[in-house]
Every structure is written in structure tokens, then in C-alpha cells.
Amino acid sequence: MKEVRIHGRGGQGSVTMASILALSFFDDGKYCQAFPSFGSERTGAPVQAFARVSDSPIRTRHQIYDPDYVVVQDVTLITSVPVAKGLKDSGKLIINTETDLKEIIKNFGDNKINESSVILFPALKIAMKILGKPIVNTTLLGAFSAITGEVSIDSVKKEIEARFGSKLGKINADAAQAAYDYIKGEKIGF
């Protein structure tokens, strides 16, 4: 079983991101689970969402404390929320930012983290270019697929399109693909 923790702010679509991830895992033939951190949702407040993927049915229900992957939608969270907490040694921390790695690492304090576990990714830049809006969840889904290999980009795009309908779905799927290509080294246009 692999566990994913998503950090964002209310309104950024963290819960949507977790549910699209779960649906994509399922399309790839896996069992999945996605759930929010059950808070009162307020725009701008820090929120968490969780996803699990496994080859066998998932029974456990507790929140995720030792994630294999962490995705941070808003880099400003790292000064107030311990986003790296519990990350497995083999894990990956994916942050939407254009800031320098050394600057980012300083913020983790007690949560010692291996520099190679941190992946900085300019999701906002890609989202602004393709969607024209600072909504980065679908872009990060494409990046997640490319970085982790836990889910296929085709399933991610299919579920994004199913979720957002034809027009909005298409450009969001394009954003996911662009993020995927960026990570895979085809940084065309960025």
C-alpha cells in the first residue's frame, strides 16, 4: 500500500485532487481510498486530503501520518504546517514552487528531510500558462504521475475530463499532460 498526503488551502481543490487520484488508481486496476481531513472548509485555511492505493482492498481508516508521498499545493504553507512530517525515507515531497531548494529546506525545522526527497515543481507557472488561473491541482496530478509512477497519466487525464466536463476537462487534462512532459524532461515552452 502507498499513502499520499496533500496539503493545500481551502478552495485549491485538494479534496478534488485526492478523489481524482483515487479514481485514477482504480482505472489502473488498483484498490483506492481518498478522504479529506474532515475540517470545516474555509477558503484560504490550511487543509489536508489523503489517498491510499493498494493491490488489495483497503480497510484501515486512520489519517496518514507516514506518507510515501506528500504534495504541497501552496508553498507558503511550509512555514506554518509541518508538511514533511512522517515522510518515509524513500518518500517524495512535491512542492509547487519556483523557489530555490536551499530556501525551502530551511523551513522544515525538526522534520529532517533528505534533499533528494524534495521535488520542486513550477505548477503555478504551468497552470497560468494553460488554464490562465492559479488552480494547480490538475497540473500537480500530472506531475505526480510522472514523478512517482504510481498512476498512469492516461488514467489521470481521463478522470480529470470526467470530473470537469468537456471544455474545462480538456484544458485541465492538457495542464496535467504538460506537467507530465515537463517532469519527463520535455520542458517545451516553459
Place this chain on the structure above:
Amino acid sequence: MKKVLEGSMAISDSIRMTEPKVISAYPITPQTHIVEHLSQMVADGDLKAEYVMVESEHSAASVVLGASACGVRTYTATAAQGLLYMEEVIYNIAGMRLPVVLTVANRAVSAPISIWNDMQDSMALRDSGAIQLVAENNQEAYDMHIQAYKIAENPEVMLPVMVCVDGFVLTHTFEVVETIDHIEKVREYLPPLNMKYTLDINNPFSFGTVGEPSVYLETRFRLSNAINNSKSIIVDAANDYKEMFGKYEGALIDTYKMDDADTVIVAMGSVLGTIKDVVDELREAGKKIGVLKIRAFRPFPADEIVNALKNIKNAIVIEKAVSLGKGGILSCEIRDALYQRRINSVNVNGYVMGLGGRDITPKNIYDLIIKAEKEEDVDGEFFGLNNELLNKVF
């Protein structure tokens, strides 16, 4: 067909398959998504029902009471304060012997205000005459609602059934649920509601009139018998469902790895999933431990529980509710069932955990097992307290 569904979506889809004619609800977190989906289905014509907007839970329950008395299948859903506000009406629904099905998206009660999960709300209605079934996961929540109508509408039962589903933990979780493809199969399992007595202007009856001292005791006796006797109907509903749809999650109770077990964890609802994973790991390490799931809390399956527990040493009861001024609820009832049958070899310890949405982790469960096996006669002790917080002034 297997799909990934949010718990609320699974429940509303299962209700759609049972074809209720009247739905009435007042939105309250974490029940809201369920009734939003149903309202959408009615608006889209996917469910031919009347969706009655109301101004409170008291009214929602009253609408389904009235509609049910007219002889149609009805549905409502609520949580926490909403359920407490419905309470008066639910006692009436039970007393009038009306087969209403309602979902309780289990949530803590105020004060302090908490939108998060525990079972204090449904426990407050344990003596109402409503049957209470508790779902472990979203597949069971889906299946249980269809079974609920089968049980409620049985002429020998004719009682409301509350399907208790942990708020957020199940209602807001996306997971794989296998839904029924053909509504005809559900119609076969669940034939149209056919009530002997209904509100009918051509054949007038009164419901819920005054029960003078000369008749009240007998009506309550019959109500008591009806809910006690519903045990066999609940078992039949689960078995028939298994035969028709191939799904079985237990009937009154369910046992997990209990064959040779010295220690058994007893619980209800979604926490069972986490407990079972812990038990698997302990089994691998050679510990003789199992799980007893209580699926029907009312009627209370005392015989079945005693039968399951009589040869074990330690029963560790985990409950997300407390009887203030007494202690554990489930643990107390289990101890009573054992005492009644003169079985004093089982050490029953009851712990209150996870109130107001406090996460129950595998470590909590490991720690509890180690502690509980050394203790005796614990009656609803709070477990998992943050002592630092307790030293502060509230």
C-alpha cells in the same frame, strides 16, 4: 459494477434502487451530500419521488411519518443535533409501527460544537424502538440500506430502521463499491410496500391516538416484542441478500479470526477496518486475537454475542460513545448479557475513544490492547486523552 464512490454517493444510489416515494430532509453536516444527491436525482427524473423541502429535522421526520402512514416507502437522513431534534418524532414513528428508513451520518453532539464523527447521536435514540444497524464500510452502507427496507417492511416488524454510517469517515470517503446493475433484482428482493393499515379516506384509521392506562402497557409490550423478534428477520435479510447479490457483511454480528482467540476486540462501525488490520499483524506475530463486529445494536443480539465471547479471556470493547454518569454503553450491555447467563469467565473492559472525530490510529489500538489485557472491569474509561490539555483551564 465496481466503481469508486464517495460514501454519500453510494448511499444515495442505494436509496435510488429502493425507489422511495417520499424523501424529506433538512441538510446537516456530514449528511448533506446524501440528500443533495437524492434531490438531484429527483430533479433529473432519475428517481420518481417527491422530495419535500422542510425547515427543520423535526419537520423532515414528521413528513416521512405522515407519508409512511399513507402507505408509501419513505426516506430521510440526518446527524447529531438534527437527530436529537427528530427524536420525539422517531419515538412516534416506532410507536405507530411505520417502516421509515433513515440514515444517521454519525456525528458528535454539542456542546462544544463538533461536526466530526462519533456515535453519541444514534446512542441517544437506543431506547426509541427504532432498529439500529451500523455499517463498517461503504460497501456495507450500500447493501445495508436495501436490507433496511426489507427488515422495516416485514409485516412482523413494521418499525423504523436507522442505518448508522460514520460521518466523514465513511460519508466523505471515496472507495471501491460494487453497485447493483439491475433495479429489477432489487425489486425482486424488496417487493413493493404493502401495509395492512394506512391513512385512507375510504377506510379511515387513526394513528398515534391516546393510549389510556388500560391499553398503553400492551402496545409497548407488542412494540418491544416486535423489535426483539426482528432479530431473525435481520438474519434472513442478510442471508437473502447474500443469495441474490453475493454480498454478506454479517447479520446481527460478525466474527473475524475468533476461532482459538484469547482476546477479542469488540466494536461497531468504521473503526473495525483499522482494528482488523492491527489484528492481522498481531496474528502474524502469533497472538491469538480476533474481532467481534456488532452490526445490529438494536435489537441487541445478546445471545449471539455471548455465544461468540463465552470461551475467550479478554473482551476489549472500543466505543465512540459514552453514557455520561454511567460509563460505557456497549461494554455495559455485553457485561449484562454475560451476567444474565451466569458466565463470569470473560474479562470485559470498555473504553471510550475517538469522540468528536479524534483519529483512532493503529498505535492507539496496539497500546490499548497491551493496557486492557492487564486490567479488569473497566467501564467506559476515556482512552487517548491528551494530558497536557487536561492541565489547562477550559
